[in-house]
Amino acid sequence: MRIFIALALTVLTGFTGLVYEVTWQKYLATLLGSHSEATAAVLAIFLGGLSAGYSLFGRATRWLIARARRQGKPPRLLSFYAVIEGTIGLYALAFPMLFSAIQALSLQLPAVQPGTGFLVDVLLSAALIAPPSILMGGTIPILTLVLSESLDTATRVHAWVYGFNTIGAFLGALLAGFFLIPELGLDNVSRSMGFINLFAAFVFLLLDRANFRSPTAGDAANFQDSDGATSSARVPGYAGLIAVAALSGFAMMTIQTILNRVGGLALGASVFTFAMVVAVFVLSIAVGSLVVSFLPRISSRMIVISQWLLVLFVVLLYGLIPNAPYYAHGVRSLFQPTEAAFYSFQFLIFLGLLAALIVPIGLSGALLPLLFHHLRKTVGELGTTAGSLYSWNTAGSLLGALLGGYVLLFFFDLHVVFRVALGALVLCAGILTVLLLRVSPLAALLLVLVPAVAGIWVLPEWDPERLDSGLFRSREATALTYGGADSFFESRKRRVIFHRDGPSTTATVRKGRKDDERPGFSLSTNGKPDGNLIGDYPTMALAALIPALLAEENRRSFVIGYGTGVTAGELAALSDMQEVHVAEISQAVLDAAPYFEVGNQAPLASPKVILHRSDAYRSLLRADGLYDIIVSEPSNPWVSGVEMLFSHEFLQAARDKLTPGGVYAQWFHLYEIDDQAVELVLRTYLSVFDQVSLWFTMQSDLVIMGIQDPERALDVKAMRARFERPDFQAAFERVNIDSLVAAFSHEVVPLGVLNALDLQGPIQTLRHPRLSHLAAQAFFRGKRGKLPELVRPESVRVGRKNSLLHRLVEGETLPPVVLGVAASENCRFDRGGACAAFIARWMHDHPFSERTAIVLSKLRNNPNVRLELRGDFIESLAVFYDGEKKRRRKGSLSLVTTLNKTRRYLKNFNLIVPFDRRALENIWRACDTPACEEARHTVEETVGPLNIYSSP
Template identity: 50%
Template sequence: MLSGLDQGETMTRGVALALTVLTGFSGLVYEVAWEKYLGTLLGSHSEATAAVLGIFLGGLSVGYSIFGRITRIWIASGRGPRLLVLYGVVEASIGVYVILFPTLFAGMLKVSSVLPGLGGVSFAVDVLLSALLIGPPAILMGGTIPILTQALSRNSADATRFHALIYALNTAGAFVGALAAGFILIPQLGLVRVMTMMGVINLSAGLGFGLLGLIRTAGPASVAIEGPKEVDGFARYAGAALLVGFSMMSLQTILIRIGGLSIGASQFTFSMVVAVFVLCIALGSFAVSAMPRIPRAALVINQWLLVAVLFILYFLIPYAPYASHVLRTLFRDIDQAFYAYYFAVFLSLLVLIGPAVILSGATLPLLFDHLRRQVDDLGEVAGRLYSWNTMGSLLGALLGGYALLLWLDLHQVFRVALAAQIAAAFILTSRLGPRSRMISGGLLTAAAIGFVALGDWDPRSFVHGSFRSRAPTLLSYAGRDAFLEPKREAADIVFYRDDPISSVAVMQQGPIDGQISRSIVNNGKSDGNTSADYATMALAAILPAMLADQVESGFVIGFGTGITVGELIALPSVKRVVVSEISPAVVDAAPLFDFANQSVTQNAKVEMIRTDAYRAMLGSKETFDVIVSEPSNPWVQGVEMLFSKEFLIAARDRLSPGGVYAQWYHQYETDSASVELVLRTYAAVFDRVSVWYGLGPDLIILGFQDDAHPLDIGRLRRRAASPAFQSALVRSGINSFTELLSHELLPLGVIHSAELEGPIHSLYEPILGYRAARAFFRGERASLPFTGFGRSAQLGRQNALLHQPGQNLRAEDLFEGLCGQRQSDCVALLGRWERARPDAPAHPRFVRDANRQLRAYGGGVTMELVRSVSRLFHFQDEVVSEKEPVPLAAARRASRHYVLFYSHAVPFSPQALIDLWERCQEQPEQQGACDAGLTEAIEIVRHGLGELSS
């Protein structure tokens, strides 16, 4: 039976361990939040991640060492029972600092913005500022292991188990924090509120530890044993700890990248892989804490098992993209399946990488068990051991996670990590004695033979973006090779490279009719094809250039295929185009697209800078007539920054007077709420906005400087007729001025007058990436917000370029512009023609041609639909002769069509919809529905409000 003192000590340990879970939770949330904060300061997601990991791990390493020494000093001075009070002060200090962090960050951002931009020097200064920001709390977090190990271990025999338990529970909390930060906290609360909430957790934990220390009447002043103060051969143990840290942190980076190639490079992928790592590290530590007796050989067996598991993992990784596709086909494209799918992904990751990480999680507790047999100061030895291991993790983050990828591909970095682990296993085995040296030699020889036999990963396993194939195909369950064979036959890989930012491939199709096309593929997702996407990429340059007051300079965000850059430099008035491209591999692949982009890489007008666009914008003092942003999709990790309010402000401020900013966005694999969020954010920055389209669901959003003149139709017509612009339009598939104007979707003033309600996407309230990733999971096709009401409809009629005076609108040109790719505009056009010329013999042909063209974009038109929509037009000179009653179903259909197919190019008549409802007639018991429908229709045309009746 436990004495009162033992019971009190047991309760103290239990409460302390519970608080340790909370501090682990908050610590991982901080790491995720800091990565997003420092993305603003440092730019690139990959560079920010490397910097955050490096500074965070470096701070922990310093903290482990410092607090290990402090515990020795406190023990020597007889203050051992008050170590928990010290730790309470440490945790409370973290909490205060984190609550103040947003204010401190704002100050550092101002300091960075006033410093001169000096390329690499500027980045180094920003890294230093980042270290000043997150270094102090990271150092303080390094106090957990050494202080609590010393303060709460009862004796030397108890030390290993309890030390492993502290490590395991702190890491278990970090596991929950990794998932909560990525999936819930930051998307729902934003960065500032998350930091405040986590700071309160640390303050509370600090108070709790302080109270435990004050009420603790007795405790082990020391858990010393007789033995030498210096550890025999500590350098070998430290070297092994460093190598294991380097190996596993490098492996984590590789697996995050493989996860992006397998399930898409979203913020959820990052959170899932990190969460699996920290959970499995915790499980490994739990396993050691649960062992009643730890054999001396356990450490060596653990290390060679880890080597064997890494060999197996190397051979399994190329199957991951195919396996992920098979898993994805098991879940429906609905929101309710989202968390179930990611839970299945989590379980799959546990099976794939769990064994390796569990073994690595057991390494430090086992190393500690070896060392605690020889020392009289558990806190200091734990601090020194974890300091070396964390230093290895720091090297893994900076070298394996970034620098080595400047020269090596992912599979080669994996081999470097594997070699480090083999070296660690050899060092520890040879430490056990003469006999073990023979064993280690044999194992090293076997590992070396296996290492040399490793083959390269086939890039064809990773480049096809199988994660975008949500529905099963005939070959989905036929095995990887059978599934990939048709894809391999359809396109050849002419370039492949893994760089620190992404995995880049160039795929070639053809020749077909003597012509080839090439695609740039980033992380398994095509970001542009020289044939299929030419019109969008070209119009992203042509439209702002035609609408800007002058075009002498341009800035393009993202090189891609170089077609946007090529269209700008093809204009005689353009003297200089700066291209910001973050990926070294994309820059290396650029010459492969010269055949399609006016030989961009050989043109002296082009200045390519290898940097993040946000840093380039903030650091530049120049202004540009045209700025074009063509990033990847916002669900891709790090891309959402380029859609933020802060970035748009930076871009707007770099526009010359009369300049235009163009932003690509998409309506495929997203939802209407995400489109509205992007437009709302755009309108919050630019006072004048219009929206055009390139190809089908590809949008081009234009923001104008206040003194631009986008409604000068005469100047626009003259520019379109000039040889340079005319050639550019023809290359884009546009053969007339009318067809060009038909690409305008939301004319100037429409977005602002619609007053779209909802949040704004900002760097500190980053919601777009989260929403876009969920919408990507569903694979929806988004609609533009309905703006056919009130002032928005009025401005649409007034400002639509097609409606400007002096237009000669040929039916064929209108048809090509409106019916080529977008169903809603086509239906409205055909309906208007049906109303104006119901007996026109061309109608069946137009409907047939529209179906043929729209089929590629998932649309279609029927004569029944055209006739229904035609009733929504009412011409001024028309005498309404239709007095017959309108059935309720037909009136409801008219309201739905009014919202679905409203086009500012071919606007419906609000009065026509109201007239239909005024003639709604049903059985007496349903007449109330007609009255309600009329009220709803009036609201629709005046305010755009209300839910449509079914």
């Protein structure tokens, strides 16, 4: 019974270990950034610490046993292990404070060169997480020795310890990624795991004091000396077997890295995808280890066969990977885009990944227990043997993380790096064949290794048309979804003219149809379209031009994310712009940049543009001087690592880098998002910037403006003078905006409106990240988010006061020509509610205008305007501008009709041309039943009391 208690505790310690790894990586992203170097550094420190711990505690057990033998006492290894677990627990409780101290120290250090600064922060990070990582390496060598009753049971016990500890790690990977971090935050997760480690330490102490069978000094001597065991240095082939352990660690860590990237290409690079891949990988290793514990006998031939089978199944996996997006799309098409279906979809994906990986990864997980079995009698010294095997295996994993997961990807694409890992597995199998089956090395080389390696290098390359297809955005089945991968991809084939797998990003450039001005090149990163020179040009250009209108000066700017280069190009094209600094995390994106020079004002050729291949957070913190404009154009917030750019801390850092009249512009979207995530982003923005406005660039694309100087951002005379400059005229003409009225028509929420709302709720912080989890679930549903309700009287008052269109005409009533331009500008971007509201206001104010009828007719006949502009629909909105119109009698409207009219009022409400609030009150006054009264109270909770007006 007590051995099962000990094994249950190894599940808990494995659980906390993986949770720590995930949590530390998110902590240290604030020091190191979220780029691939930082990820590799954190993983290297963690694995390096484990490797040192395996070796250190393997030797420590031998020393403790020798000392106990001299003293004639039991070695009390369980108490020793309890101290280790207790120290880990105490360290975890103190970790938030330790991290704050290290972070403060990093910020106080004098400015140095970027490379030197990164190295200093890596050393600080190592000082922070290396000690507990080393301590975690004590589990397998100590418990293998403590729980083994004899050499005959040692293999089974060792497999149990390894397997159960890894099962805990599997649970930690899932719960940390899906639940713990978004619900509890990093600090509370660290403390919670610390208490679990302290609990495990307490129980291990009780087991030791309860005379749990721990090896006596005499037992230990038997473990070390029985059957003529010798020192590992004198065991024939020992070095070769250790090399196999290291090579296997390198190969499997490299393959795990590649599978993480493939998972992102097939499912979308969200935190859920990475958690799923890691969890399946870890579970498969655990299963492989536990299977060894049930084997009645283990022969040398079995060990060799298992590794050649591993090679075979990894080759089969290589052939399946290019079609992974197709398989994921087939699974996705089975589920409705609902909240309830999200976890069902994730579970089915988990089963699919498990089916594909459990055999090959399980075979790799069986290797170390099998090698331990082979060495246990030859070498003896159970703790030292286990420690040595796992130390070298983890050192190989460290090498896999650095080389296979980072360095090699600077030079080779994913499929080439996968082949390198496969070659390492072939070498492992070859070494085992020679050492365990006594095959001649020359015969093995000529007859097995050379043909196998040659076969690896003739494997077909992975087709970017398939692997980078971005099918994770296709939620519904098509006619070819279930017709096979070949026919499906043949129907979708688009011309790929560039493909590159970098350390953090897969970048693909496709050539589409061109228009009169520029070619239709599009950029995809990790399978997700991130920019097109035609369809996305307005968004990328206006993200630069609108803040350039609002800022006091336009001399220095900072752009987060190079993408297609349009934003940087538009800023550099401004005559008074002197410097445009661009931080781009992906080398692959920069390699693709020359393809877009034909349509983005050629920023690469501009001496004003300075490129920084770096993480935006780190690059901005280390930047010298202040900026007039900072533009952030990251990927969608559901993409792993992007949420940092939406955090309170990052926005604070950006605000502190602005000049007194500067503007921070953040791209955001309302598609594939939900209301909860939208409000989280806005609350976080409002927690940093005292004055915020929102502008649209496309139908569902927004730019959030953080304003330092509200007076300058409301100075329409200064903006008119700037707009009339030739460089600004040319820039706006590139997005078909020919007047200041048209430019101001893109204002959605005027300055100060959001600040007046007093939105309540949590914000996005680095110590409690929530956004990526909310956004990833919203992405699955694929719905459209909306802004908070802006119909309250205080919002309307501030909006009317600060609306740039109203300030431009110097009046509350917009002239017909202004209404016409604003309607056309909103309609051409298919902004349904705003388009209809401007036309309705136009019809209400000028019902007999011939120009109104002409414009409305043109809009109805314009194929690019998908909005259904029926006359009765527009007229139903125009009524909302007539607050004086009274209902003839109470009770004339049913509750259903009243609610429908209210929904129409709220859906099409526009702050620039707001409906008359009295019209909504008149509607509810005409609904005179107890049910109406109750429903009215519910509506007023959202919009405020209906009898409090703000005149139009």
